Amino acid sequence: MSKIIRLLSVAAIAGIYSSSAPAEPIVLKDMGSFHIGGKIFKIEGQPVETVKFTPNGVPAKIDPNGEYAIEQMYVQYFIPQDQKGALPLLLWHGGGLTGVTYETTPDGREGWLNYFLRKGWPVYNSDAVERGRAGWPATTPSPWMGKPVLVTAANAYERFRIGGDKSWNDDPEKRKLLPGNQFPADSIEQFAKQFSPRWTTTDEPVMQAYLQLVDKVCPCVLLVHSQSGKFGFQAAQMRPDKIKALVAVEPAAVGNDQDVAMLKDVPTLMVYGDYIEQDSRWPKIRATGAQFAEAIRKAGGKVDEVDLPKVGIKGNSHMVMMDRNNMQVADLINNWLGEQGLYR
């Protein structure tokens, strides 16, 4: 692969793990949630239904005609009392997942939400349009084309570089974990409980809601993962004055090639885990990321690409924030943000 790996000064910390759950309390000035974005979707001409919401309940007339709220997203925020991050930090999850990605890991350790809060960042963790607490339009007709996809534990195990291609077996004893893998693979069934159905035709409303979030709470730092790599780069291209730094963790897709110049003042960190070369899809995804990074650099921008194994951090799956060394990678990100002058 013809890509430039810039060895960051933060690589020096690669050997230092954060300890597990610190005893220090999390002190919040405020916490709460809101929905943002979306539109009214009007249904007409459907018959009125009588619905018993519980088996012994009192029947209610439900008129399916009328105005539905659709295509909104959900955001939960936590504002630390002692703020050390210069700006709000927005966490955007990957495809088929929700903001749960950043909470407790499937095997019960603290996730990046707690990490960044403890470090003093105001954190906005969200569920994209269609997923989790964002809700979805169970209307007839549907506003969206196609049908939602839900994946199996097996699919995630193989596609997220926990095991490799064809590594799954329903018998846990017979699964082929990639050697040295840091994902808590014994908790793969617990991870599968986090999976959310997703449409593949909703990029436009997802992006629109994200932009409304950016317009509400930014300037900010944006941390994206996998599918939201695309949304993060595009949001930065459309709101370059509001995204003061972009951290793309294993972005599955990137921004628009023709608008790379819009990113020249958005310092960007791209982080990739292990086992990429031996995967059936990831070499191409990684190369696309490298090409996009190089195009930004040619347009005068600053992009740091970190392939974790090359800085001594080995064994990371696609779900870096859940891996056993998740805090080590979080430290790397936080140090990089410090180098951008965004953390005191």
Next chain:
Amino acid sequence: MSKIIRLLSVAAIAGIYSSSAPAEPIVLKDMGSFHIGGKIFKIEGQPVETVKFTPNGVPAKIDPNGEYAIEQMYVQYFIPQDQKGALPLLLWHGGGLTGVTYETTPDGREGWLNYFLRKGWPVYNSDAVERGRAGWPATTPSPWMGKPVLVTAANAYERFRIGGDKSWNDDPEKRKLLPGNQFPADSIEQFAKQFSPRWTTTDEPVMQAYLQLVDKVCPCVLLVHSQSGKFGFQAAQMRPDKIKALVAVEPAAVGNDQDVAMLKDVPTLMVYGDYIEQDSRWPKIRATGAQFAEAIRKAGGKVDEVDLPKVGIKGNSHMVMMDRNNMQVADLINNWLGEQGLYR
């Protein structure tokens, strides 16, 4: 209506409002989330599909056959540093909604989650099976009968006693708000963004996941609303040693009549809002609650029923925890829990 209204001593505080968002920080010993319950659902004999998860993405083979995690629920917990509630407090939401019910109100005020945290309760706020971050099984075939129902803003406006029957108009100026109503009706469209599709055939898996939650985190205090009234009373009937108090806010359904004696050692508070007599469905729902309460008392149990208007708290809709006087009602509940010896 032939119901006994027991005037609680807490009625004395009816005139005292909590002030808006206190300046005191929320100090947490821990926070996190987990999924619990559910089962494996196996799909066989379906064709393999090729899915592009993003328009320019690398195509992935998706084999829909295999094992899906279904019927789990989602729980987010917050443990205060200075604990004043004697036990964990579990918040269970109503039908077509999620744990967002207890977070920030649709017009941006603090909800009961923050209230009880600030009061020193360890709080477990959850999304029931099928809703929000619990996920739902978008499989072919579906494990569940029937189709999910999503309601309109109009339906909630009329059915939740914000306006009365046939009070909605798409033009906000022409809606007929019930006089003195405390719901932030200008934010009804924002409230509609919280709505979640619901099946009417999932009571059994919902109950099973709730029981697993009870077995994991209780003994506890249980606070339920609307649809979850049924789940709360039934959980207490099945785990009377683990539910040390039950607060049922506008329960839409109750427990099993034949098992009322199981509730004799579970002190229970039932809270109802305003406008019940003039509604098309609520007089019957209220009467069912009163009959159940009386049956528990006859079996030797203790149930306090509070119709808020009769203790001087007027204007409450079905969504008591979002109404403008939500903190006044929370105070009433917290004081009642203190009277049960569960709050210091």
